[in-house]
Amino acid sequence: MNLQPLATPVKELSCLKIPHTDPEIHSAIIHRLLFHLSKAGEKQQVIVVCVGTDRSTGDCLGPLVGTSLSRFNNPWFRLYGTLEDPVHAVNLQETLTSIYAQYENPFVIGIDACLGQSSSVGCIQVADGPLRPGAGVHKELPPVGDIHLTGIVNVGGFMEYFVLQNTRLSLVVRLSDIIAHSLHSAIKEWKARNSIFARLD
Template sequence: MSSPSNPFSNQQPACLKIPHTDPEIHSALTHRLLFHLSQVKDWQPLIVVCVGTDRSTGDCLGPLVGTALTRYKSHLFHIYGTLEEPVHAVNLQDKLSMIYDSYQQPYIIGIDACLGQSSSIGCIQINEGPLLPGAGVKKQLPPVGDIHITGIVNVGGFMEYFVLQNTRLNLVMQLSDTIALSLYAAIKEWKTPSTFFALRD
């Protein structure tokens, strides 16, 4: 797996991967998301699809992010997938069909938990291209997103369902808080850059 990238580089690599304990993580995630959002047309609706279920500790990252984002009550984006109304394997196809029927050429950001190497647990990744939900537990589900954000919540490669059920909630909540805060900051700066810089200065 790739090493953490420099978010301030002029040449943006395809993937950013950074530990949630990195003191620069909010800045790194926000800058990388701004790089991707700069390619979105002004008229494209921005959709955030948070995949996962509240019935599994490891798999509730997406719904936690969605719930955190709803607290901003922002009109800048639309959210699907919260603790109250999760988007998961059973309803994912229907939700995606509804989104594409409701919005013209939406730009979708997919968010989900994933499993990885033990050394990568606690890392957050931003990748170009769609999310492949269910891949870690050998499920074939429709791809989600123009870009995607994942949090590595535990080790993969064996007994994936058991591993997800026995993932520490504290780690998942830390990852979800970081993702939600960084994503909202990036969207707000992308939509209202002059206001953001004035407040920051």
């Protein structure tokens, strides 16, 4: 079975890391995403790359997010990685090559699951810089994104592939739902703000 390795947990102090049970999680993620999106150029194409596979419970976070985002039919970003058409270890490099050939200087948002400490399971992270898929299970894959979001789905450090297969689907679905709705809301608000500023110029 071709499992897509997970990203390494984010350790930078500057990243947002928040438990999925926090009642303010949506507003916190949206606020942080707006901060990062403010650095994107008005004419930069926003690309969302959801990394993962539907063949592993712990690693289906990315495709679940992608599938949820696809239902919004949002014209303000391009989407790669769904349950139907996943982006995983086998086609990740090809997908990235296609994106950078098709779009000039895109603003890429990477999304993936990751493993972490037991106290961090169920947290969502938003951070500047690229996602490093595969690092959590000692694989070398190309970095993804100008910024990235990860959901910590289980404990890392031992028998990672077994851990992935024994991850609670309910947690993964909950994390994917929060990420998808927050990201959609943030991009929508960012575009609305840009439209207002453009009219004022």
